[in-house]
Amino acid sequence: MKKIGLIGGISWVSTSDYYTLINKGINDKLGGLNFSECLIYSFNYAEIKKNNDNNDWDSTFKMLLKAAEVLKSGGAEAIVLCANTMHLIADKLQNAIGLPLIHxxxxxxxxxxxxxxxxxxxxxxxxxxxxxxxxxxxxxxxxxxxxxxxxxxxxxxxxxxxxxxxxxxxxxxxxxxxxxxxxxxxxxxxxxxxxxxxxxxxxxxxxxxxxxxxxxxxxxxxxxxxxxxx
Structure with missing residues (x-):
């Protein structure tokens, strides 16, 4: 099984859904005690929201890149951004981190x-x-x-x-x-x-x-x- 890295906390509500759905999906396919091998980097949503309000996507990109680097260092083979809006910088992030980003x-x-x-x-x-x-x-x-x-x-x-x-x-x-x-x-x-x-x-x-x-x-x-x- 390939290991994935989830960037979440944007919001924690949907990140919880991501974790649940991915683990259930893996178990549906493999059965037994098989579940997802994954890492999660969860942000404080208030910091992301402040950047959004100021249209400061450069700061958000730096935050997401740092998160992706942590996940990559932990062995993640692909990045999953657990929010639609964050895909505004998805292509830039994928180029910078050198890992597949599931868009x-x-x-x-x-x-x-x-x-x-x-x-x-x-x-x-x-x-x-x-x-x-x-x-x-x-x-x-x-x-x-x-x-x-x-x-x-x-x-x-x-x-x-x-x-x-x-x-x-x-x-x-x-x-x-x-x-x-x-x-x-x-x-x-x-x-x-x-x-x-x-x-x-x-x-x-x-x-x-x-x-x-x-x-x-x-x-x-x-x-x-x-x-x-x-």
């Missing part, structure tokens, strides 16, 4: 292709929705991506990711609003909805919408499992 958007694009969809809606932080680092990976595969057009909707998603979901807080009111926003994207032609933040699966589940959902946490962890067993 969440690339893996999501593969799953969308399997369903032969051409237009999907993307929900995530403002960085994920408004910048191109995630959407470009889909465009390379001929997939069009749309995001909410209302600034109020984008602000709501961004706020609740950090102030509610990232703290493990889930309310029916927030779930209802997320579903309304997702259904608006479907009305605008989205054939599927990407849950482009690792906390959004807390409020949108399979069967909640009339189109397929692409849970990036599930997709990413399955890719990590496949790498470990390759």
């Amino acid at each position: 969440i958007a690339e893996e999501t694009a593969v799953e969308i292709q399997k369903k032969q969809l051409k237009k999907v809606g993307l929900l995530g932080t403002k960085f994920t929705m408004e910048l191109d680092f995630f959407k470009d990976k889909l465009t390379e595969k001929g997939i069009e991506t749309i995001i909410p057009t209302s600034q109020e909707d984008k602000d709501f998603i961004h706020y609740t990711i950090f102030e509610e979901l990232g703290r493990g807080i889930v309310t029916e009111e927030t779930k209802k609003r997320y579903l309304e926003i997702a259904n608006g994207l479907i009305q605008n032609g989205a054939e599927g909805i990407i849950l482009g933040c690792t906390e959004i699966p807390l409020v949108i589940k399979e069967g909640d919408l009339s189109v397929p959902i692409f849970d990036t946490t599930l997709i990413h962890t399955q890719a990590a499992i496949n790498f470990q067993l390759s």
Whole structure:
């Protein structure tokens, strides 16, 4: 089994899901007492959030590079960033660390292709929705991506990711609003909805919408499992 390094704490809630899903996935494949051989470097989320608020991606990159170096020194053969937004610097990090980085958007694009969809809606932080680092990976595969057009909707998603979901807080009111926003994207032609933040699966589940959902946490962890067993 190949050893992987998880960079988490962005947030601890989704990192816990990553650890659980990867270990269960390995056990499903191998049975017995077989589980994932992995290392975890978990950040204090407040430090990452402060950088984000100041648009200081250089400082965040230095933090992630240090984490990746620690994981590499511990024997990790690939890096998994346990957050969509951090993939803004994923390509740069992979080049600097000299290890494979299992890219969440690339893996999501593969799953969308399997369903032969051409237009999907993307929900995530403002960085994920408004910048191109995630959407470009889909465009390379001929997939069009749309995001909410209302600034109020984008602000709501961004706020609740950090102030509610990232703290493990889930309310029916927030779930209802997320579903309304997702259904608006479907009305605008989205054939599927990407849950482009690792906390959004807390409020949108399979069967909640009339189109397929692409849970990036599930997709990413399955890719990590496949790498470990390759």
